[in-house]
Amino acid sequence: MNAGGEMGADLALQDGRARTGVSLAIIIATASVFGLTYSLTAPLVAQLLIESGMTETLVGANAAMHAVGVLMIAPFLSQLSIRYQPKRLIVVALLMSGICLFAFPWMPSVWLWFPLRLILGVAAEILFVLTETWASELSTDSNRGRVMATYTASLSLGFAGGPLILSYTGFDGLLPFAVGTIIAMAALLVINMPGLRQPAMVSHGHSNILRMMRLSPIAMGTTALNSAIETAGLSFLGIYAVRLGWSETDGAQLITVLMIGAIILQLPIGWLADKVNRIGLMIGLTALSAISAFLWPLMLTVEWLAYPALFIWGGLFVGIYTTMLAIIGSQFRGADLVNIYAAMGLLWGAGALFGPTLAGGFLDVLPHGLPIFVGLTCTLFLIFVFYVKKSAIRAPEANQS
Known part of the structure; x- marks a missing residue:
């Protein structure tokens, strides 16, 4: 029996x-x-x-x-x-x-x-x-x-x-x-x-989108970062490549290579996110994305280097968003998770609205405006993550005093 x-x-x-x-x-x-x-x-x-x-x-x-x-x-x-x-x-x-x-x-x-x-x-x-x-x-x-x-x-x-x-x-x-x-x-x-x-959609509290934005500022920032740079890249990477001497067709191929990297490299990054500290992984991926973006003016002028560089960069950058999803999923459930993702949807729209506009402005003013915009945006997000982490550590101390 x-x-x-x-x-x-x-x-x-x-x-x-x-x-x-x-x-x-x-x-x-x-x-x-x-x-x-x-x-x-x-x-x-x-x-x-x-x-x-x-x-x-x-x-x-x-x-x-x-x-x-x-x-x-x-x-x-x-x-x-x-x-x-x-x-x-x-x-x-x-x-x-x-x-x-x-x-x-x-x-x-x-x-x-x-x-x-x-x-x-x-x-x-x-x-x-x-x-x-x-x-x-x-x-x-x-x-x-x-x-x-x-x-x-x-x-x-x-x-x-x-x-x-x-x-x-x-x-x-x-x-x-x-x-x-x-x-x-x-x-x-x-x-x-x-x-x-x-899944069972049960609310675990009286939460709303604004409250979820306050509870998960890093998730909101990650979403805005991802949509702003992804939409700006789709709009302007080909144009920037033409400035560097690539043909329109080859410039479009660079976008394709970047997207292939964004697809294929998520699996090893996801495996890594299950093995190491996820916030630390996110910080590392953001730092690498910022540094390598600033190097685009050098890497994209060498054909044999441009393709693997963009392939790897696409995977590293989208990996920031992948890691954030794993973090959020471990913290919230049910309808609260819907609220988090709904708030992220709002930030995605905002990033998609302002990202291409700002990137276009940078390109109008600077010959290498696109990589400068991408690198600066990643750097600002990195500073934001450290600020949020520091605030989270100080908050309990403030409550005790």
Whole structure:
């Protein structure tokens, strides 16, 4: 009887682990749709609006509608996830994404693309926050670094997918929008696969987004840093490479190499995050990212050095975000974790809004403005992390006195 009971318990444990593994694979695959919808629509819609005769200012206003959608939905995601559960909300978000992408070329006026971008922003925020929460909830302290590294790699794969699709479909006609729609619908089939384990969305206190921002300033700073530099790099690395003598095609290849590094190197960084002090790892990755960014003017002028340098830099920099996800996942659970990620979504929007603007200003003034902007931003974040750590140490002492 005891042997049979132990065997049954072992089988149940193995079945639970298998279901968790399948669920993680489904959620991580679904997460890539967030990056894809953004990286596909951003250059596609911008180019088509310019061709329609809109000014750069209006094109920027259209892009900002994505951030407006994020701001609209983020404060309500925690309560919505408790009431409706993550799977149902993700299904709605994928339907919204697919319908909006398909609707763009059918609109009688490009002015109607503004509300469509807003709705895409709402859908993207739901996907970003709830898949991140779900992946973290299904992981444990012993494997969270590796799980979140795989998740981050999937996001980066999505970001790389948009430009890749456009390189084959071009910018004209229905095709690029149709491909995006098909991918969103495919993700809808994936999320409805059997055996999916849902996390229990229970609030562990009366928390809100503003409170979570105060509790996790490093997470907020990391998110803003990641989005600001990632969007600035996607916008200006090719332009900077041309300044250094690269052709436009080779400059685009440099961006691809950077993104490949951001994908592949997350797995060893995630393994490392499960073995060492995560804050220390984050500090080390930030310092290396800052130093190597300042060296771009030298490294990017030597072809055999430029490709491996950007490959490694992409992995190190995105590893900062991966490590932060592992830290956050070990501190918060359930609806509180949704609130943290919702707040991070707001900071992601802010970084994506201001990062390219500042990077463009640096490039206007300085010939090596892009690496200077990237290096300075990483350095400022490093100073911020040390300040927050110092404040956290002093806080208990102040309370005792």
